[in-house]
Amino acid sequence: MLKVLKFGGSSLADAEQFRKVAAIVKSNPANRYVVASAPGKRFPDDIKVTDLLLECYRLARKKESIDGPFGKIEDRFRGIIADLGMNLSLESEFATIRLVIKNRASRDYVASRGEYLNSMILAEYLGYAFLDAEDAIFFTDDGSLDLVRTDESLQVLLSEADRAVIPGFYGSMPNGTVRTFSRGGSDITGSIVARASKADLYENWTDVSGMLMADPRIVSDPEPIPCITYRELRELSYMGASVMHEDAIFPVREAGIPINIRNTNCPEAPGTMIVASDEQATKPPHHVTGISGKRGFSAIHVEKSMMNGQKGFGRRVLQVLEEHGINFEHLPSSIDTMSVVVNTAELEPERDAVIKALEKSVAPDHIDIVNDLALLAVVGRGMVRAHGTAYRVFKALASVDVNVRMIDQGSSELNIIVGIDAVHYEKALEAIYKEFVK
Numbered sequence: 001m002l003k004v005l006k007f008g009g010s011s012l013a014d015a016e017q018f019r020k021v022a023a024i025v026k027s028n029p030a031n032r033y034v035v036a037s038a039p040g041k042r043f044p045d046d047i048k049v050t051d052l053l054l055e056c057y058r059l060a061r062k063k064e065s066i067d068g069p070f071g072k073i074e075d076r077f078r079g080i081i082a083d084l085g086m087n088l089s090l091e092s093e094f095a096t097i098r099l100v101i102k103n104r105a106s107r108d109y110v111a112s113r114g115e116y117l118n119s120m121i122l123a124e125y126l127g128y129a130f131l132d133a134e135d136a137i138f139f140t141d142d143g144s145l146d147l148v149r150t151d152e153s154l155q156v157l158l159s160e161a162d163r164a165v166i167p168g169f170y171g172s173m174p175n176g177t178v179r180t181f182s183r184g185g186s187d188i189t190g191s192i193v194a195r196a197s198k199a200d201l202y203e204n205w206t207d208v209s210g211m212l213m214a215d216p217r218i219v220s221d222p223e224p225i226p227c228i229t230y231r232e233l234r235e236l237s238y239m240g241a242s243v244m245h246e247d248a249i250f251p252v253r254e255a256g257i258p259i260n261i262r263n264t265n266c267p268e269a270p271g272t273m274i275v276a277s278d279e280q281a282t283k284p285p286h287h288v289t290g291i292s293g294k295r296g297f298s299a300i301h302v303e304k305s306m307m308n309g310q311k312g313f314g315r316r317v318l319q320v321l322e323e324h325g326i327n328f329e330h331l332p333s334s335i336d337t338m339s340v341v342v343n344t345a346e347l348e349p350e351r352d353a354v355i356k357a358l359e360k361s362v363a364p365d366h367i368d369i370v371n372d373l374a375l376l377a378v379v380g381r382g383m384v385r386a387h388g389t390a391y392r393v394f395k396a397l398a399s400v401d402v403n404v405r406m407i408d409q410g411s412s413e414l415n416i417i418v419g420i421d422a423v424h425y426e427k428a429l430e431a432i433y434k435e436f437v438k
């Protein structure tokens with residue numbers, strides 16, 4: 001039995017958390033490889049070390065002093081080392097990093113140093129080897145993960161280290177510079193290490209007792225999901241259930257390694273098992289598996305009578321978006337109208353140009369852009385067989401006077417997406433949760 005454990009920022013935020021982590025790691029000899037994040041928040045208003053580092057980067061670029069945020073970073077690491085009673089000094093590391101930041105280091109290098117330093121401490125504290133992700137995880141020139149090269153080199157390095165701590169979140173580019181994943185990317189590192197070490201299980205330790213049926217910051221005390229499939233999890237995390245980075249699924253999915261989301265502050269809770277297929281999953285306790293959602297969407301409504309009969313209409317609309325670098329999320333349409341749901345942040349800078357280009361390309365009768373939409377995803381492997389899911393979603397929304405602006409049922413029947421006005425986001429989520437859970 002071999003397990004890879006990834007600990008998130010709040011699990012390694014201070015010395016007390018380090019002690020919990022060490023107790024978890026030491027509780028089972030199968031726990032051989034550990035992936036660590038940078039110290040996260042200790043209390044709600046605290047600042048994550050990664051954010052302090054990004055602040056240093058911002059200041060250095062403006063040639064301003066980084067002493068304020070960098071001093072805070074040093075103090076956090078010094079505090080952890082001192083409170084753990086360790087005989088370790090990172091002073092020369094601090095001096096090097098400080099100098100490199102002042103000399104215009106890249107954003108990714110700066111952002112990655114929290115994982116780097118925290119993993120050094122954890123490796124020493126556990127008595128494990130420190131294996132730098134720079135030497136093990138590789139990106140291609142276009143910035144995507146080079147899984148083949150990474151797998152090969154990691155397999156060699158891991159075979160030489162019986163037990164090791166690997167920093168999450170970063171790796172290196174073909175030219176040797178540091179590159180990070182997007183925020184929350186240590187989850188991906190954990191998944192890559194689990195794959196390369198052919199682990200039996202990837203445990204992802206965080207500050208909640210598994211994936212919950214809804215965002216705990218909105219619905220009070222939501223039930224944990226005992227078992228979820230990769231596909232369901234991807235749908236939920238893409239739509240904002242941010243427990244696990246959505247790209248963390250691919251490396252383990254291919255290798256058939258299950259993931260177990262666990263709570264560092266409540267190690268006795270079983271957490272959530274993430275499995276490859278419906279057959280491997282246990283029976284879901286509720287009609288739906290989970291509900292998630294995101295704000296910040298806009299709908300572009302394009303109206304033209306008889307558009308249905310015009311071949312290539314949809315393609316031309318999407319081509320305009322593509323030419324302006326905008327992804328589309330959903331595409332509900334009817335006889336004379338086609339709506340394209342997009343990210344507001346992507347659309348806004350291109351808005352006028354997009355309208356002009358659409359007018360030229362498809363000569364619509366009318367174009368209308370609606371902002372401030374939120375999308376809610378109701379996800380569940382059990383929905384295919386059960387009847388009335390959409391009805392219950394609408395009933396719940398109607399009961400709190402929320403108007404449905406758009407609906408899209410994924411072709412997999414795994415999810416129902418509804419678009420609503422963003423101001424109603426919280427009450428809509430609560431109402432749907434109540435309808436299906438209690």
Ligand code: ADP
Pocket residue numbers: 007008009010011037040184205206207208210211212213214215216217240241242243244292
């Ligand atoms: P870590 O630092 O351990 O990687 P994250 O902050 O990335 O942890 O993810 C855990 C957080 O995700 C939880 O504290 C919770 O606030 C948030 N979250 C949002 N939606 C959900 C959900 N459906 N289930 C569980 N947690 C959720």
Ligand code: ASP
Pocket residue numbers: 008009037038048050051114168169182183184185186187
């Ligand atoms: N520390 C990084 C972040 O805050 C990566 C991670 O925590 O996974 O995004």
Ligand code: MG
Pocket residue numbers: 008184187242243244245
């Ligand atoms: Mg995370």
